[in-house]
Every structure is written in C-alpha cells, then in structure tokens.
Amino acid sequence: MRRNVPAYTAVAACAIFFALLPFALSNYHRGIAAQVALYLIAILGLNVLVGYTGQISIGHSAFMAIGGYTTAIMSHYHHTNLIATLPLAFAITFVCGVLLGLPALRLSGVYLALATFALAVSVPQLPLKFSTFTGGSAGISANKIVTNTWLYGVSWSAAAIAFVFTWLLLRGRTGRAFRALRDSEIAATSSGVTLAIYKTLAFGVSAALAGVAGSLFVLATNGFAQPNEFSVTLSLKILVGAAVAGLGSLWGVLLGAAFIALLPTISASAPLIGSTHGQDVVFGLFVIAVMILLPTGVAGLVPRLRRRWART
Amino acid sequence: MVELARRLPIPQRRLPASPVLLVLLAACIFLAVGSSMSTLFAQLTVQGVASGIVYGSLALALVLIYRATEVINFAQGEMAMACVYFAYQLMQWGLSYWAAFFATLAIAFVFGVVVQQVVIRPVQHRSVIAVVIVTVGLFILIDGLVEWKWSASQRFMQAPFGNSVYHLGSVPIARQQVGTIVIVLVCVLALWAFFRFTKVGLGMRAGALRPAAARLVGVRTNALLAVGWGLAAVLGAVAGLMTEPSQYVLSPTLMQPVLLYAFAAAVLGGLESPGGAVVGGVALGVFLNLIGQYWGFVGSVLQLPVAFAALLVVLLIKPTGLFGHRSVRKV
Numbered sequence: 001m002r003r004n005v006p007a008y009t010a011v012a013a014c015a016i017f018f019a020l021l022p023f024a025l026s027n028y029h030r031g032i033a034a035q036v037a038l039y040l041i042a043i044l045g046l047n048v049l050v051g052y053t054g055q056i057s058i059g060h061s062a063f064m065a066i067g068g069y070t071t072a073i074m075s076h077y078h079h080t081n082l083i084a085t086l087p088l089a090f091a092i093t094f095v096c097g098v099l100l101g102l103p104a105l106r107l108s109g110v111y112l113a114l115a116t117f118a119l120a121v122s123v124p125q126l127p128l129k130f131s132t133f134t135g136g137s138a139g140i141s142a143n144k145i146v147t148n149t150w151l152y153g154v155s156w157s158a159a160a161i162a163f164v165f166t167w168l169l170l171r172g173r174t175g176r177a178f179r180a181l182r183d184s185e186i187a188a189t190s191s192g193v194t195l196a197i198y199k200t201l202a203f204g205v206s207a208a209l210a211g212v213a214g215s216l217f218v219l220a221t222n223g224f225a226q227p228n229e230f231s232v233t234l235s236l237k238i239l240v241g242a243a244v245a246g247l248g249s250l251w252g253v254l255l256g257a258a259f260i261a262l263l264p265t266i267s268a269s270a271p272l273i274g275s276t277h278g279q280d281v282v283f284g285l286f287v288i289a290v291m292i293l294l295p296t297g298v299a300g301l302v303p304r305l306r307r308r309w310a311r312t
Numbered sequence: 313m314v315e316l317a318r319r320l321p322i323p324q325r326r327l328p329a330s331p332v333l334l335v336l337l338a339a340c341i342f343l344a345v346g347s348s349m350s351t352l353f354a355q356l357t358v359q360g361v362a363s364g365i366v367y368g369s370l371a372l373a374l375v376l377i378y379r380a381t382e383v384i385n386f387a388q389g390e391m392a393m394a395c396v397y398f399a400y401q402l403m404q405w406g407l408s409y410w411a412a413f414f415a416t417l418a419i420a421f422v423f424g425v426v427v428q429q430v431v432i433r434p435v436q437h438r439s440v441i442a443v444v445i446v447t448v449g450l451f452i453l454i455d456g457l458v459e460w461k462w463s464a465s466q467r468f469m470q471a472p473f474g475n476s477v478y479h480l481g482s483v484p485i486a487r488q489q490v491g492t493i494v495i496v497l498v499c500v501l502a503l504w505a506f507f508r509f510t511k512v513g514l515g516m517r518a519g520a521l522r523p524a525a526a527r528l529v530g531v532r533t534n535a536l537l538a539v540g541w542g543l544a545a546v547l548g549a550v551a552g553l554m555t556e557p558s559q560y561v562l563s564p565t566l567m568q569p570v571l572l573y574a575f576a577a578a579v580l581g582g583l584e585s586p587g588g589a590v591v592g593g594v595a596l597g598v599f600l601n602l603i604g605q606y607w608g609f610v611g612s613v614l615q616l617p618v619a620f621a622a623l624l625v626v627l628l629i630k631p632t633g634l635f636g637h638r639s640v641r642k643v
Contacts, residue, residue, distance in 0.1 A: 280452050
C-alpha cells in the first residue's frame with residue numbers, strides 16, 4: 001500500500017489540476033484541452049492492445065469513425081441525449097472490436113497490422129456508399145452544437161473514467177493475462193490463459209475506448225461526422241501518441257495525448273513555421289527525435305532517471 | 313547430426329505450394345479467355361497489369377526492407393513521391409526526361425542510404441514498433457518538406473512515352489502502359505540478377521538470413537543494410553515515376569493510394585517473397601480494374617474495401633500470403 005502513495009498523490013493532483021484548469025483558460029483553449037482528453041482516451045485504448053497484449057493495430061481510426069457516426073446518427077435521427085450516446089458508442093464499438101478480434105486470432109505481427117490497416121481504409125468509404133443515410137462526404141451533424149466548456153467537462157470526465165477503468169482492468173487477473181500473452185503466447189497458454197478469450201477481450205476494450213474517443217472527436221468538430229476526418233492518418237497519429245507515451249505503461253498517456261493534440265497547435269503559432277507544411281515538418285522531426293532519444297517513451301523516463309540518480 | 317539439421321530451420325529451395333499455382337493458372341486462363349471474347353475486357357486486363365506492376369514494384373521495395381530488417385517502411389511511398397519531385401525539378405532545370413529519370417534513380421539511391429544511416433540505424437536494434445513509428449514520422453516529415461519546397465498544388469510533367477496507341481488485333485493498348493510494364497520488368501530482372509550473381513547481392517542475402525553468422529564471415533551487414541534501403545528507394549522511385557503519367561498530374565498525395573495497394577500486394581504475395589510481391593501486385597491491379605467495371609455495386613467508391621476484403625479472405629485461408637511459409641519458432 002505504501003508503495004502506491006506517490007501514484008495516488010499524482011492522480012489526485014492531476015484530478016484537481018484538470019478540475020481547476022478551465023477557469024484559467026480562454027474558451028478557445030478549453031476546446032483544445034478537451035481534444036487532449038479525447039486523444040488520451042484513444043491512446044489508452046490502443047495501449048491496452050499494443051502495449052499490454054502485443055497486438056498491433058493501425059485500425060483504430062475505423063473504431064473512432066464507428067463511435068463518431070453512432071453519436072451523430074443517434075443525435076441526428078433520434079435526438080438522443082449526447083452524453084447517452086457515449087456509452088452507446090462504447091457498446092457498439094466493443095462488439096465491433098470483438099468481431100475484428102476473431103479473425104485477428106489467426107493473424108499476427110505485420111499481417112495483423114495490414115488487416116487493421118485495411119479496416120481503417122475501408123470504413124471511411126462506407127458512408128460515401130450509403131450516403132442517403134450518412135450524408136456522404138459532406139457528413140452528418142448532431143442535432144446541437146456543444147460549447148467548449150461542456151466539451152471540456154464531458155471529455156475530461158470520460159477520460160478520468162476511462163483511465164480508472166483501464167487501470168482496474170489491467171492491475172488484476174486480466175492485465176496479468178494480457179501481459180503473459182504479450183511476452184509468450186505459448187507460455188501463457190500452458191499456464192492456463194485462454195488465448196482466444198483474452199485476445200478478443202483486449203480487442204473489444206481497445207476498440208470501445210477508441211469509439212468513445214471518436215464520439216468526443218465528432219462533438220469537438222462542431223458535431224459533424226465526416227468520412228475524411230477518420231482517415232488512416234488519425235490511426236497513425238494515435239499510434240505515435242501511444243509510442244511517445246510509452247507502450248505498456250499508463251503513466252505517460254497524458255503526455256502522449258498532449259504531444260499529438262498540442263504540438264500542431266503550438267508549432268502553428270510559432271514564427272517561421274506557422275503554416276500547415278511547417279507543422280508537418282516539426283511534427284515529423286519530433287516523432288523521430290523522441291523515438292531515437294526516448295526508447296521507452298515518456299513513461300520510461302522516470303524509472304530511467306531514478307536509476308541514474310540511484311547510481312550517483 | 314540429423315537431430316541438429318532438423319532443429320535448424322534451413323530454408324529449402326522448393327516450388328511454392330501447388331494449390332496456389334493452380335489457382336493462379338486458372339486465373340490466367342480465365343483472363344486469356346475473357347480477353348479473346350471481349351475487347352473491353354482485354355483492355356481492362358492490360359490496364360490492370362500496367363497499374364498492378366507498379367504496385368508490385370513498390371511492394372518489392374517493401375519486401376526488400378522487410379526481409380532485411382522485418383520492418384514495414386511506411387515512408388516508402390512518400391520517399392518515392394519526393395523522388396518524382398526531384399525528377400520534376402531536374403526537368404525544370406532543362407534535363408530531358410530520360411536524363412532526369414536516371415539522375416533521379418541515382419539520387420534515390422543516395423536518399424535511401426542517407427535515410428537508413430541517419431534515422432533508422434539509431435533505432436534499428438530496438439523493437440519493431442519503434443522502427444515503424446520512426447518511418448511514420450518520416451512519412452509526415454517528407455510530406456511536410458515536399459509541400460514546403462514545391463507547395464501542395466498540382467504540377468505537370470512531360471509524359472515519358474507520349475500518347476500513341478498500339479493495336480494488338482482489335483485491342484487498342486496505350487504505349488504508356490506497355491512502356492510501364494517493360495521498364496518495371498527490366499528493373500525487377502536487374503534486381504534479381506544483382507542478388508543472384510554479384511558478391512554484394514550474396515552478402516545481402518546472407519545478412520538478411522543470418523545476420524550474426526554473416527558478420528562472422530566478414531560481411532559488413534550494416535553497410536549492406538544501407539545499400540538495401542538505397543535499392544528499395546530506387547525501386548520506389550521507378551514506381552513513382554511510372555505512377556505519375558497514369559495520374560497525369562503530380563501532387564504530394566501521388567503515392568498514398570499506391571502505397572496502400574503495395575502493402576496489400578506485398579502481403580498477398582507473402583511478405584518474404586520478392587516474386588510474390590510482383591505477382592501479388594499484378595493480381596491486385598487486374599482484380600481491381602475488372603471488379604470496378606463489371607460489378608456495378610462496387611463502382612469506384614467500394615473498390616478499396618472490396619480489395620481489402622478479398623485480401624482478408626486470402627489471409628484467413630493462408631495466413632502468410634500466397635508464397636510465404638510459416639516459420640517455426642523454438643519456444
């Protein structure tokens with residue numbers, strides 16, 4: 001119990017910080033801070049899959065699209081309360097994730113990466129095909145636009161719930177099973193971990209979190225769900241965020257989310273590079289530099305520093 | 313001794329599994345019969361082969377790197393796109409198309425070597441995912457740099473083969489498609505000869521198969537990895553330069569769809585098999601072209617999902633692609 005005291009204090013400090021933060025921010029910055037929260041949820045989800053179970057996915061933009069379209073369609077046609085669409089998106093994408101997880105049982109490594117990649121490319125084409133229902137390339141809008149303050153509150157609450165949920169899931173039996181599968185499938189199976197159940201479960205949970213992030217993503221873009229917003233680039237962005245955060249650990253997630261949500265915004269306002277391609281150059285350079293300089297991501301930095309201090 | 317031989321996974325030279333060959337043969341017969349019955353079908357098939365072989369050459373670039381380092385280079389398409397812009401710039405400076413073409417191939421080689429040495433080498437010994445993320449970063453970086461230098465607006469390049477049309481019986485075939493097929497085939501054959509008959513090629517094959525053993529007998533594996541990246545970049549540049557005339561315009565997104573198809577082609581062929589990559593590319597090109605035309609529901613919108621769905625089916629039946637083989641791992 002004593003060992004966890006610093007962790008608990010850190011979490012409490014974070015909670016207080018993010019509860020008070022909106023009072024210090026302008027309306028515009030509250031919107032951006034809300035984006036950090038939604039990327040945080042998506043990265044958490046991806047981390048469960050890639051970091052803890054060792055299954056790679058480049059398909060999370062597809063789950064975000066499914067979640068986002070759930071919110072937009074429910075709100076557009078059925079006038080569902082926007083908050084109520086979040087658990088719905090969670091449930092629907094959980095099922096989709098499990099369904100993808102079943103064929104994924106047969107694939108591994110690069111082949112799995114490609115299968116999920118295929119999903120990411122295919123899903124945004126579906127709204128174009130069934131455009132009478134989904135609005136085609138113009139997209140479909142939720143029936144009301146939320147304020148940035150509302151968005152901030154909901155996103156960060158959802159992020160907090162998602163974090164606690166993932167943490168509880170990963171600290172116990174399930175988390176152990178996930179890590180065992182990652183480290184050696186054969187060893188895990190022979191010690192009684194049912195491979196099929198835990199792999200599909202990881203896919204489901206991971207997809208469900210991405211789905212919630214997708215809902216918030218749609219709400220953050222003025223309630224509009226558009227196919228080209230959910231391109232493969234979004235998947236890659238989340239993957240980069242997860243790698244920056246440090247795979248297989250939950251503590252770097254906040255910084256990983258901040259990295260992908262804030263870096264483009266910050267570099268846009270910097271002199272000399274303040275255009276779209278300038279942002280791309282800076283983002284790309286940062287990604288490469290972080291991967292070269294921080295092998296275990298931000299989460300690995302603390303133990304590394306601690307070890308260095310212990311030595312001197 | 314027999315025990316030892318059984319334990320070492322010695323790769324054996326053997327024909328790929330025969331059901332696959334039978335299916336491919338059946339597909340070829342189907343295409344030949346179809347082509348003899350309908351002009352449109354024949355035209356679509358040739359068109360499909362021309363675009364498919366370009367996918368195949370980029371897929372081959374991916375396979376080259378995958379065999380050496382077990383990593384998929386997400387930036388391969390963007391590197392190719394940058395090379396096309398180099399060619400464009402050279403032509404702006406007054407070089408003829410073919411002078412610019414060969415100059416670009418040389419530049420591409422240096423480009424590939426530099427990329428490997430500067431950004432890949434530091435992360436090479438870490439997890440696969442670290443290298444993948446670096447290539448993703450490279451993707452974004454190259455995209456940004458190209459847009460910075462040449463802007464995102466569309467450019468026009470000289471067509472390498474002109475607009476003339478050949479007639480094979482009653483079937484009109486564009487000279488550009490024939491040219492594309494010939495150029496890519498020549499490159500692929502040159503590459504095969506390089507790996508088969510030169511000492512550097514032999515060293516590279518050894519380095520890919522058993523890095524430690526190759527190093528022990530004096531192969532400079534690190535230098536050869538860089539050469540591999542250079543060759544992959546050259547193949548990519550060829551793919552890029554052959555894609556440009558079929559799209560008519562040059563823009564920074566030129567190679568993104570091609571990269572998708574190249575991934576699919578590489579996996580379809582089995583990631584370890586260079587021949588499989590080319591066969592996979594051609595199969596994919598023909599399949600896409602025919603299905604877009606003859607299955608109305610698919611049209612142009614659902615082409616990509618259908619292609620990937622077909623790919624998934626292939627993967628579920630043969631999880632290591634058409635020509636791949638399952639590697640046996642020691643626990």
